[in-house]
Amino acid sequence: MSQSSRSRSFSPLRKIAVAAAVVAALAAGGYYWSKHKAADAAGGYRTETVQRGDIRVAISATGTLSAITTVTVGSQISGQVTDVLVDFNSPVKKGDILAKIDPSTYQAQLEQGNAQIASARAQLAQAQATLRNASADFQRKSDLAAQKLIARSDLDLSRTSRDQAQAQVNSAQALIRQQSAALKTTEVNIGRAVIRSPVDGVVLTRTIDPGQTVAASFSAPVLFTIAEDLSKMKIELAVDESDIGQVREGQTVSFTADAFPNRQFAGVVKQVRMAATTTNNVVTYAVVVSVDNSDGTLLPGLTVNAQIEVSKRDGVLKVGNAALRFKPADGSPLADMKPDGAAPGGSNGGRGAGMGEDLQNLAATLSLKPEQKAAFDAALEEMQRKQAERAAQVQSGSPQQGGGSRLFGGAGMGGPRRSGGGDANMMAQMRARMRDRMSQQFSAFAATLDDAQRGKWNAGMDAQINAKRVMAYKLVNGKPQAVMLKVGASDGTATEVSGRSIKEGDTLISGERAATESK
Template sequence: MNSERLPVTQDSSPTRPRRRWPRRLLLALLVVAGLGAAGFAVQRTLGSDKPAQAPATAPVLVQDIEETVLANGELEAKKLVNVGAQVSGQIKSLKVELGDEVEKGQLIAEIDPLTRQNALRDAEAELTNIKAQKAVKQATLKQAQLAFQRQARMLKGDATSRADYEDAEATLDTTKAEIQALDAQIAQAEIAADTARINLGYTEITAPIKGTVVYLPVKEGQTVNAAQTTPTIAMLADLDTMTVSAEVSEADVTRVRPGQTVYFSILGEPDKRYYSILRSIEPAPESISEEASTSTSSSSSSSSSDSAVYYDALFDIENPEHRLRISMTAQVSIVIDQAHKVPTIPSSALGRPGKDGLYAVRVLRPDGTLKTRQVEIGINNSVRAEVRSGLSEGDKVVLNEAPAAPATSSSSRRPRGFLGF
């Protein structure tokens, strides 16, 4: 069976021409898009736009504000005295215990006085002996004066020789000189007796100030040796007034000066503030004593330059109830500046200041749009800032407003296929 091959024919239907965008329509759309983008930019520049979602805001509040320098401090007794023994010997008795309150002049301890009593008796005996020698010389002086006067009368009547007269005169002068020497010995003996009497008094140790016994390193029967160093018998502290020594860093010390208000809290009472006035700032750090006592080499000087430098700021605080104790840690705040009942905003609402010193702050208006305002800022303690102008109480400022990235911004995002792309 013969199969017939059909001829291949081309489609005779008319071809559809490709649809093209009119050039004028494309130009018109581009112009409209450009005008819209320009209008949006102008709106952003004027600072009035309605965000897609409400940003985090905080109201302007009227309150007190202060700027402070923070420092760590330690409490010390304003008066702290080491009571030592000036003589050696065995402690015969202790009259106080740790924590006792003592008055000035009160007996604290007694050292065995027998050795000092014997030394005093010996000095007094030596003084008595020299005074007796002087009495003998005074009698000899009287005899020498009479002999000299007799020789003088006889010499006028040529009844004696010149030699006998001169011998009587020399004896008188010698006796007077010996009495002067004895007077000097008596003075020395009196000094020795007084010293022995004072040393005997040192065996009774009394309180030099009114205070509290805060340290008692010795016990009854213990022997102390005062030959080389003065042994400590007790330590007394006047706890009615405490001194706080606060370490201020070199970065802040230039802003601190005497007379500023200062307050602190202790670890046991973190919510209670103790107020005082800064008394003084030490001119050099404590490390200067170590640097003066040791010779610094090039390596040590380089290492010391890397360490922090602190200066002690001192102030006093009344402590009538003795709630504050020695060596307590104090969290100290030194008030640099403060203002009362002023408008404030969170510091996080601020950026960098402009050349005129003003800050650009975004404010959320009642209609939901944002407005940029130029604000003058006063005190800024990094938590809240004082508003001097530009805002009113109740205004809501935007916090931490980060600028939107162009790739994810709703104003720059375009639907796929827009304008045929």
């Protein structure tokens, strides 16, 4: 075939290759254009979108599976093992014979004891005969002494002989009781030569074989370990001291075992033990988790990796943590921005407004009567009026009374972000002042509540005051706006957020793009 004909035969393949290259180039260009357009729309910022979903907060811990009740079966006597009737994994019932120990030594002691008792009884019979003779002699001499036919000393001697005979009888009776007790001990030891199961369960370990000698001189040697009921098991988790405060009885636990990598198991926290364990300066607490093992899959001794679900929030607003960690660079236009559009240098009204909304939501859960609702509305209106007055004073440059604006969003509560121990102390003091102020402002309303309502109100107030709030930056029509958000549970990737300035679908800034990155 000529070269021209070969070229004509390959021309369709070349056309297909060229067409594919053109399509790839157009796709790459479209992708670059869409990213460039998105970057332009975000104004040179990296962003996170507020979504609605579930937040699951869990604590990780490791532990070991074991039976709820494990019984060690030992021997209280010494001797040679003659029979072992169970093995590993053998199911047993209470009273079943597990093993037997040669009872020959104790049977010999039993025969010896019987002979000693027979001897003691013979001694008793002899002593009783002596007593009868001595008693009769004393009676005769008592009659003769009454007639003054014998000396008084003869009567005394006869009385002494009778008393000695009585003592011999008592001694013989005591010896019989002693020998009988020793015989019972021997009989008990013969019974102990048969090792029985104290519970229903499964044999986990067996440490003896026929022909082996058991020595129980100082302590009972362990012969078997029996798990009482493997259909219900437990895990002892070692939880770090920094996490133990979040663990409560009744919380759900999910865990995996290396033996079953494709399966996840469930349990429930049953006990949080107060005794701490320190290992290499690491303090941990034992948390007992009950596990249903009715299918018999799990085995005692397995190491598990568990997740204790300490909090679960369903259907809440959440956003990626990067948006909440974002801090504007020095000199950035965002650095001087205040929440909710407040002027630079002015009062931050975001926290106060958010607090008012939170208090309204809290009051809605109290089933207030009309007079209680009126008292709440009056207190809330007074609080908002004072907030407005403080904001006006700050904007006009007038001095504030008692640092009022600090309580509702001054430095540290939505102003410039700070760090260090001093900031933590300042926050604690501010929360204490806020608690006092809120108690005063709502004292008339709280007085109208019953005990149940007051307890719920006080708990809700503390939760609102202690709630963590951060300042974030939302894009509104392509322009950034500072907003104050209350943050809740976090799963390490996303965090629950709430506030009057945030809704599903909002875009929060998580970073500023470099000049080359935004091009």
